[in-house]
Amino acid sequence: MDELTRIPVAGDHPYDVLVGRDLFGALPTLIEGAERAAVLYAPPLKEQADAIAELLGARGVRALPIEVPDAEAGKTAEVAARCWEQLGAAGFTRTDVVVGVGGGAVTDLAGFVAACWLRGVRWVPVSTSLLGMVDAAVGGKTGINTAAGKNLVGAFHPPAGVLCDLALLDTLPAPELVAGLAEVVKCGFIADPVILELLEAHPLGPVYRDRGVLRELVERAVRVKADVVSSDLRESGLREILNYGHTLGHAIEKVEGYRWRHGHAVSVGLVYAAALARCAGRLDPLTAGRHRAVLALLGLPTSYRADAWPELLAAMRVDKKARGSRLRFVVLDGLGRPSILDGPDDALLRAAYQEVSGA
Structure with missing residues (x-):
């Protein structure tokens, strides 16, 4: 050991x-x-x-x-x-x-x-x-x-x-390791920007080869989650921020019959959450665009098909964060500043999805 x-x-x-x-x-x-x-x-x-x-x-x-x-x-x-x-x-x-x-x-x-x-x-x-x-x-x-x-x-x-x-x-297939990086990226955007700097400074190959970089990424991401759950075990408040990117991500997984890797779905969900915050006037365009850039650098998907929107919207309405008929999304008001967008109207939801789908 x-x-x-x-x-x-x-x-x-x-x-x-x-x-x-x-x-x-x-x-x-x-x-x-x-x-x-x-x-x-x-x-x-x-x-x-x-x-x-x-x-x-x-x-x-x-x-x-x-x-x-x-x-x-x-x-x-x-x-x-x-x-x-x-x-x-x-x-x-x-x-x-x-x-x-x-x-x-x-x-x-x-x-x-x-x-x-x-x-x-x-x-x-x-x-x-x-x-x-x-x-x-x-x-x-x-x-x-x-x-x-x-x-x-x-x-x-x-x-x-x-x-x-x-x-x-060490023997984890590359696609599995890449998929796991989506949750690491999430931690970087909601709490620890150093994670993003590490990923941007070390392209995909060196992240695998450099055990020190990979260990630091794991430890930083674990600390982000440990700090949050230590103060909110039952997701009554702060812990919701760990669902950043997961509302659309879980919907994609359901629509795909869970054939998509969780990390791939969350990756698209992160891009959507950033677009939603930008469209709502909550997040600056530079930080929103950084989501797509970092995830693409890692080889993660950043878009999903346009014709899936009705199914995705229906799936999101049974998301754990929903309250009655109102959808709630974790969004960013800035780098490392997560918050909640409560009850966005359908036009805003569609506008953000158009950026994800390329429609």
Whole structure:
């Protein structure tokens, strides 16, 4: 294990996000007292899940590997129910623990399974993707998807700790790493402009090759999220800013049947949110244009098809931030100055989308 960075997340149930390389050895300390550990993983992560199960077994913890479908296909009520059945068959008690090994989808599912079993048992996300490290694994938001939309069923359930093992990024396919950078860019615009400067100064290739740059990006993005969720676990106020770019992003994911990567959808959502703020007179054109420039530099999509607007608007109306029939968007009043645009009229929404669609 190399140098370890501990990023604290405060609140009623404080925990640390551990950032470093080769961190599996830290897991037993986080689950001390457990006799059993369910290890949820998607098929591509079987090798890592087996290594964790072997490590836990050597420490006297009975590991129960549970394979779940990859990506968003695993975030369903049916998959969660199968997991609960296996926990019941294994005799899981309140002192036992759920470990989620994978990207954002697997950790969302693992946290939700843990939140509901016996009304809440411990869980630990072992994030294997950049997206998971900087977003899904931190903050205690767990959930599954329904036909109505993404993450509409879930629970706030802080983990016992989070492992961000940077060694797992070494073999991550380039498209997955690129997709995760969308959430990093988001953190740069809402809170830490140094992130944007790092990305602009280090074109895509060097970001991968320079472990120091990638680690700094991860740590800065995690700190942004940790600072926000420490003061607002249940998204009653400040935490909404973490949804910057997600209102349209989640709508795109739904329209695409979750075939688009989350980061790709959020990338387009960021461009839309910037256009919306500029059209509303809230954001200067230079900062709005910087969204598209940074995301394009990273190879992320910045536009979506024009004919999808009716479907996207319908999907956004069931967004978690909506209040009754009123849509609410996280926008910027300037770099690092997020705020809420409440109830924009349809003409404004369409005008902003025309910039995204190129219509």
